[in-house]
Amino acid sequence: MNSPLLKNNLVYVKLVLVTLFWGGTFIAGRIVAHALPAMTAAALRFAVAAVLLLLVAWMKEGGLPRLSGKQMAATAALGLTGIFLYNLCFFGALGSMPAGRAALFIALNPIVTALAAAVLLRERLHAVKWAGIALAFAGAAIVITRGDPMAALHDIGQSLGKGELLMLCAISSWAAYTLVGRAALKGLTPVAATTYAALWGLLFLLVGAGRDLVTLQWSAIGWQVWGSLGYLGAFGTVLGFVWYYEGVKAIGASRTAVFNNLVPVFGIGLAALLLGEQVLASMVAGGVLVAAGVTLTNR
DSSP states (O other): OOOOHHHHHHHHHHHHHHHHHHHHHHHHHHHHHHSSOOOHHHHHHHHHHHHHHHHHHHHHHHHOOOOOHHHHHEEEEEEEEIIHHHHHHHHHHTSSOOOOHHHHTTTHHHHHHHHHHHHHOOOOHHHHHHHHHHHHHHHHHHHEEEEEHHHHOOOGGGGGOHHHHHHHHHHHHHHHHHHHHHHHHSSSHHHHHHHHHHHHHHHHHHHHHHHHHHOOOOGGGGGHHHHHHHHHHHIIIIHHHHHHHHHHHOHHHHHHHHGGGGGHHHHHHHHHHHHHOOOHHHHHHOOOHHHHHHHHHOO
């Protein structure tokens, strides 16, 4: 009689671990970003992830299905937006800003996606969702301006540096990935769609990073960088993805999405613990408002 309850409890534990893994990607990403060019770092991350995703696809589904022309185009678009562009911006941002601050931007993903769906797909947003969006953006403004939005109006360059702009581009790329994924998942399982997206993304990244990969001094890469790349590929990408979609299947997409609010919490905590980064009051206050806004939007 207790087996369904135990099974759901295990799902919740896995979802908390997923957010811990994703929070840790900012620490691992910052280590890698300071050692390798952004394109090269992303290519090596997805070289690891693609191999493991192929293994998961073979173990869980007996391999990958053949794609139609539309599915080929859709999965290529997934690879371009969610793998190539997102990771290029992700590693570029982490080379220019603290990991904890970058992690807070990720909390805006559901908000930007909801706005993009409203504008591009004409999805209706009710008053509560608009209130959540406004609250989340107010929190983001506090984080971005370090608690002084009025000062930023006089000198926006003090608040929006290269790292912040790249993180805004990253979450926009992820919003595009999410919207394209709705079409790509028609006729494809999440495992198959993500594996094909990773393969496409890896192809784009290898083309872009080809010259750097040839001239890279491989012997100079330390174990911390290799360990971080392995973590990003195995835990931050593959295991996180598999467990997250187990949660979607078990408790539904909306309840699973709420767990994403823990990602910046873990990101800030791990950055302070492992990298010695300072936790500002504006980060805490803004982060709480963003989390509250995301929760309202996802109700």
